[in-house]
Structures are given as structure tokens and as C-alpha cells.
Amino acid sequence: MTFTTRFAPSPTGPLHLGHAYSALLAHDMAVAAGGRFLLRIEDIDQSRSRTAWEAQIYDDLHWLGLTWPQPVMRQSERLPRYRAALDRLTALGLTYPCRCNRADIEAAAGAPQEGVPQFGPDGRIYPGTCRSRLPGQAKERDVIRLNMEKAVQTAELRSFNETGPAFEGTHQLDPEQLISTVGDIILVRRNMGSSYHLSVVADDADQGITHAVRGADLFEATQIHVLLQSLLGLPTPVYHHHRLIRDAQGKRLAKRDDARAIAKYRAEGATPQDIRGLVGLPASSG
Numbered sequence: 328m329t330f331t332t333r334f335a336p337s338p339t340g341p342l343h344l345g346h347a348y349s350a351l352l353a354h355d356m357a358v359a360a361g362g363r364f365l366l367r368i369e370d371i372d373q374s375r376s377r378t379a380w381e382a383q384i385y386d387d388l389h390w391l392g393l394t395w396p397q398p399v400m401r402q403s404e405r406l407p408r409y410r411a412a413l414d415r416l417t418a419l420g421l422t423y424p425c426r427c428n429r430a431d432i433e434a435a436a437g438a439p440q441e442g443v444p445q446f447g448p449d450g451r452i453y454p455g456t457c458r459s460r461l462p463g464q465a466k467e468r469d470v471i472r473l474n475m476e477k478a479v480q481t482a483e484l485r486s487f488n489e490t491g492p493a494f495e496g497t498h499q500l501d502p503e504q505l506i507s508t509v510g511d512i513i514l515v516r517r518n519m520g521s522s523y524h525l526s527v528v529a530d531d532a533d534q535g536i537t538h539a540v541r542g543a544d545l546f547e548a549t550q551i552h553v554l555l556q557s558l559l560g561l562p563t564p565v566y567h568h569h570r571l572i573r574d575a576q577g578k579r580l581a582k583r584d585d586a587r588a589i590a591k592y593r594a595e596g597a598t599p600q601d602i603r604g605l606v607g608l609p610a611s612s613g
């Protein structure tokens with residue numbers, strides 16, 4: 328299999344230094360291995376995605392010296408694929424519709440208990456109020472959740488290999504940890520037809536990604552992705568979670584940190600090699 332990496336931005340704001348680092352690193356790793364670097368636009372959240380941001384992403388990445396094969400995968404064009412993946416999980420008896428809003432979940436969660444985690448990689452750990460509802464009872468405004476306890480009983484729990492320096496090694500999925508620190512994650516968000524977790528596993532498999540290069544903030548979500556890969560019969564790539572680029576106060580950069588936008592550096596006359604230097608990557612030979 329050809330060594331294949333990807334950069335998968337959401338077109339919901341300008342690319343900043345952290346994105347540049349992720350894209351350049353994934354690109355450099357592919358080039359060093361004689362492999363492929365792919366781009367994917369993660370635009371399932373149509374309420375926040377803008378074509379103008381997508382155009383700016385292409386422009387900034389080209390300016391950085393990156394190239395990628397066409398056509399670019401866009402999540403908004405793949406809803407039937409995500410539906411098929413969901414249907415497979417439903418056929419396994421692992422999904423249920425949930426009508427709880429944030430306030431319902433807060434109320435059902437009750438007071439925090441010592442030693443019991445409240446938040447996981449998918450947000451607040453769901454208290455299970457709707458768990459006995461059946462897929463056929465789904466209403467228009469419901470979200471669809473994964474029954475984690477059933478999922479870990481059904482799946483052959485895999486391990487995954489990590490090459491990022493902070494987490495390097497082999498990590499085995501732990502059923503207890505998935506139940507108590509992750510819980511019943513959302514597979515389909517309201518008005519979205521999918522979720523980040525469901526889409527990313529289908530997309531990485533369909534793009535033939537062998538090495539998923541992304542920020543360390545997504546390391547905890549990886550166990551969800553590997554579980555879904557096991558359940559859906561999809562391959563598990565090698566993961567490489569890289570350090571996050573932080574601002575002067577040590578906070579990780581977010582989309583709203585326009586001060587670090589690539590476009591701003593460009594406007595101020597920076598070169599692509601300057602950007603490489605700022606994120607601590609060696610100069611490119613090209």
C-alpha cells in the first residue's frame with residue numbers, strides 16, 4: 328500500500344500556523360516516504376462551513392508549496408456513504424436515537440462525583456437517558472448515538488500504532504475505558520447527517536490513508552475511530568499525533584486567532600520558508 332497522508336481542514340475560518348504545521352508535516356512525511364499527500368475538506372457542518380474559506384485554504388496551501396491530487400474529497404458530497412456506515416452499525420443493534428438537549432444531559436448527569444470522569448473526547452459523557460429507544464423511533468430532530476457498552480462487546484478490540492513522539496508505541500483499546508471515559512458518542516448530529524467520528528473513519532478508509540497525521544488534541548478521539556473501524560470492517564491506519572502550535576501565552580491556537588492566520592503573515596510579506604521556520608520545520612528543498 329502506498330504511504331498516504333492527508334490534511335483535513337474544516338472551512339470554518341482562516342488557516343493559522345497550527346494548520347500550516349499539520350499540513351506541511353503530513354506533506355513532508357509523504358514526500359520522504361515517496362508516498363501521496365491528500366487533501367480533504369471536512370464540511371459536514373454546513374451551518375459553519377463557507378466556500379470562501381475553502382477557496383482561501385486552497386490558496387494558502389498552494390502558497391506554502393503544497394500540491395495534492397484532484398478531485399479533493401469533500402464531506403458534504405458523501406452523506407450516502409456515511410448513511411451506509413450508520414446503517415451497518417444499526418444492523419448490529421448498536422445505535423439509538425436521542426432527543427436530549429444540553430440541559431437535559433446536564434440535569435441527568437447530576438452532581439459531579441469524585442473520581443468519575445464527566446467529560447471525554449466527545450464532550451460530556453452521556454448519562455444514557457434515551458438508551459432504550461429503538462432506531463425506528465427516531466424523530467427528525469434526534470441525534471443518533473452509539474451504545475458503547477454493546478459496541479465494545481460486539482467489536483474485536485484492536486490496537487493501533489502511534490508514531491508521534493508524545494504517544495509513540497502500540498495502544499490497545501480498553502473496553503472499560505471506552506465505557507467510562509468516552510461513553511455513548513454521537514454518530515449523527517442534528518441537521519448534519521453524520522458526525523466528525525463517523526465521517527473521519529469512512530473518509531480515511533476510502534482515501535486509502537495509511538498514516539493519519541493530526542494534532543495531539545485528537546489523540547483521545549483515536550480510540551473512538553479505531554473502535555468504529557473494527558465495527559465497520561475498515562483498516563486502521565498508523566496514527567501520528569503532532570505537538571500543537573501555541574500562542575505566546577501557551578494557549579493552543581484556534582480558528583478565531585486571526586492574528587496567526589497564514590493570510591496575515593502573507594500580507595505582511597512572510598515567505599513560505601518563514602512559516603516553516605516559525606513552526607519549527609526544516610526548510611523545504613523544493
Ligand code: GLU
Pocket residue numbers: 335336337369527540541542545
Ligand atoms: N477537521 C479536523 C480539524 O480541523 C481534523 C480532523 C483529523 O485530522 O482527523 O481539526
